[in-house]
Each structure stands twice: as structure tokens, then as C-alpha cells.
Amino acid sequence: MSLLARIHSKSQANIQEQTTADNSTAVEHPATQQDKIIHVEVSPPLIETSYAPEPSDDYMELKNLIFKYILKERNEEEIEEIVADLDSIITEILNENEGIKDVKDWKLLKEEIKNDLTGYGPINPLLLDDSVTEVMVNGPKQVYAERDGKLGLTNIQFRDNDHVMAVLEKIVAPLGRRIDESSPMVDARLMDGSRVNAIIPPLALNGPTITIRKFSKDPFTINDLIRFGTLNEEMAEFIKASVEAKLNIFVSGGTGSGKTTTLNVLSSFISNKDRIVTIEDAAELQLGQDHVVSLETRPPNIEGKGAIYIRDLVRNSLRMRPDRIVIGEVRGGEALDMLQAMNTGHDGSLATGHSNSPRDMVARLETMVLMAGMELPVKAIREQIAGALDVIIQQSRLKDGTRRITNITEVQGLEGDIIVLQDIFTFKQSGIDQNGKIIGKLVPTGIRPKFYERMENEGIHLPTSIFTEKVEI
């Protein structure tokens, strides 16, 4: 018996049930740029919607036949066999169905089938395309993507809801998660690290909805941040020195202000000799050093059990003999563990947190420490904070959309009950250009930080001139 015959006989039952549904979708399935995107090797003009030529009826008919024959519940071995033998399968199907003429887009057809069998279906090309940063599936007929910071509709479409669900199953099944009516929302990660959120009907009215934030293969470097105007070269030198001098640094900012990106850049200055432990809710950091241990939290399972939180990981990390602890985002009780770690010899730790100013960050940290449930007096908490943190880097997304470091602030210590903060550099806006872009720069306040001596002792020599205000002529 030929491979096709075997496959066919095995899935007869399925096909019978499916035929009617498939015929109806076969007609509906519109011309898609999917066809174009799949076989074009260079990046397709994704967001400008130039439609690919209408595939012929024969093409569509053959495609639907093939889907009917082979796309039902295959195990890995069968899939391998099918993919290896796709040519002969298609030839056989053509022979069996004399009504259908050979199609020209043979290569394209094979790609589409392969994407369904071994990849993530119609969105596979977007996932493989490094210039695409986000993919959003709003039900079967609408797929958006972001490229170069621009979000736009693509011509990619799925056949129907079931087709989207099949791709979703593929994403969540290997993780031991499931998505169905009883658990209609799920967070998952692709093998390459991309983050996936899915929500399905009846909660999602458009149909199964998938949001993918792709893992960027080359994260921004300090030079990128300088180019974007997030900071200038002198500040870059200063923060590099701060990391090398093993100061404890906290990056503070709103959602999407670029905290994680800055944390990644800060981490890149850590010595290759150090043992680094990173702790995150969703692993985003990408460190280039050799000696890195990455830890990630775990959501509760279907029974609501087994969750592992940042706090658990911070505590565990202390027993891992880290030279540096890097925490993605501090949101709650883990703040206490982080501060204690920083105060007990784990210098040079880095973390981020959500807040609008350095002062606000300090206040929030107090609240977070209280969330640890230890009933510490406020004074003791402040002592912990003042003793632990050396620098707060405040980052903001300005009105014009640019992300800037707006303050580099030293945490000087405790005076009475008050944590003393001293700005070392602040952002000075000097105007707005014709395009609405904010003009301004990070300037020194003229204060030399108290930790300057510590830097010197570590053998890191910064010219004192970087702390003095330049007089513009």
C-alpha cells in the first residue's frame, strides 16, 4: 500500500465528517498574501498590503484535498514520513482526482503544507522572519504584525477557527498546558523564547486570539541606546563604571519605558568572570557572558498549585553562590529578599521596578517590603533600602514616544527617617522641534556622588569632569 493510501485509509472516518465543512471553507478561503509571503525568501512587504495574485481554483481545491488527507492527528513519525514524501503524495492525489489540473505553485503548496505539519501554520513565516517583532492573530481572518516598530495588517489568514486552534494546540501542548473552554486563557513560550498569550471563544469574540511577542535575536546594546538618545556617551561611561564597581542599581520606570532593555545593557557590563544568576517572570534578558544561570517563575498548574514566585527564586539564588543577582522586575515581597541580599554581600545586583520617579520608587519599595508580611517598622525598612541601593536609574517614555533616562540618582543614606536621594544627572528639556520631538539631554547636576571613592578603590577611574556642568557657549 502506498503511503498516501495508508494515510487515507487511516483517516477515512475523519474525512467523512469533515468533507462538508471543508468544502464550504474551500470556497471562502480568499487570496492571501500568505501565499506570497511563504515562498518569497527575502522579507515581504508585510504591512503595505499588496495582494498576491488570486490562487487558481485548482490550487485551492488541491490544497484542501491535501489538508483533508493528511492534516488530522498525525504523530511525529507520520509527519516526518509525509513531509519527506510530499512530492509523491501530491502526485498521487492529482492522479486520483482527475478533475484537478496540476498546479503551478507546487513549491508554494508544499511550503504551506509543511508549515501546517511541522511549523505554526500560516504565521510560521512571520515567526521565522527576524524583522517581525510582534504577531497578533485576531481570529482566523485577521493577522497583524509589527515590523520596524510599525504595526499593520497582513494578508495572512487561517482557514477557520479550528485551524487557529490547531496551531494553538501545537504551541501549548509541549508545555503540558491546555487551552479549551475550561481554561480559555493561556501564557506560553515558543522554543525560541517568544512569549505567547492566547484567549479563545467564548471570551474572545473574534475567534481564537493569539498575541506573540517575539524574542529579539539581537537585543539593543549601549550603542543603540546612545543612538536613540536614551542617554549620551558620558552617561554610558558612568553607568558602565557603576556596574563594574559593583554598585547595586535599580532601574525604575513605567511599563514599556525600556527598563528591561536597560537592565540587559547594564548586565552586559558585568565581568565575564562573575557567576550571574538572573531571575525573571518571563525570561527576557539575554546575557552574553559565559557563566549565567537563568531562572524563571512558574504559574500555577490547572489545579492552581505548584506556582513558583520571584521571591522563591531570589531566596534560592542566595544558595547558588552568585557573584551577581539580576532580577527582571520587583513587584512584591521579593523586595525584602532582594534588599537583604544586597545588604549581605551580594553587591553589584541589578533589578527593575515600576515607578514614576526615584523618590516614588523608594516609597514603592517600602510598600513592597511590607507585602513580604514581616511587619517591620518603617525605619528598619528604610534602613534596608538606604543601605542596599546605590543608584536609581529613572527611565521614561516621553510624549514624543522616545525612551529616555531622565534621572541617574544616588541613594546616599538615611538621615533621621528620610532616605536621602541625590540626582547626579537629570534630563533637561530645551525645546520641541517641528516634528514634535523633544529636544534635551541628560546633564550633570554638579554633585559628585559619594560612591565615587568606592569606584576609585575598585580601580575604576572616571574623570571628575563628567560630574561638572558644562557651560554652553
Ligand SMILES: Nc1ncnc2c1ncn2[C@@H]1O[C@H](COP(=O)(O)OP(=O)(O)O)[C@@H](O)[C@H]1O
Ligand atoms: N531606549 C530605547 N529606545 C527605543 N526603544 C526602546 C528602548 N528601550 C526599549 N525599547 C523598546 O520598547 C519596548 C519596551 O521595552 P522594555 O525594555 O521591554 O520595557 P519595560 O521593561 O519597561 O516594559 C520594546 O519593544 C523595546 O524594544
Ligand SMILES: [Mg+2]
Ligand atoms: Mg520589562
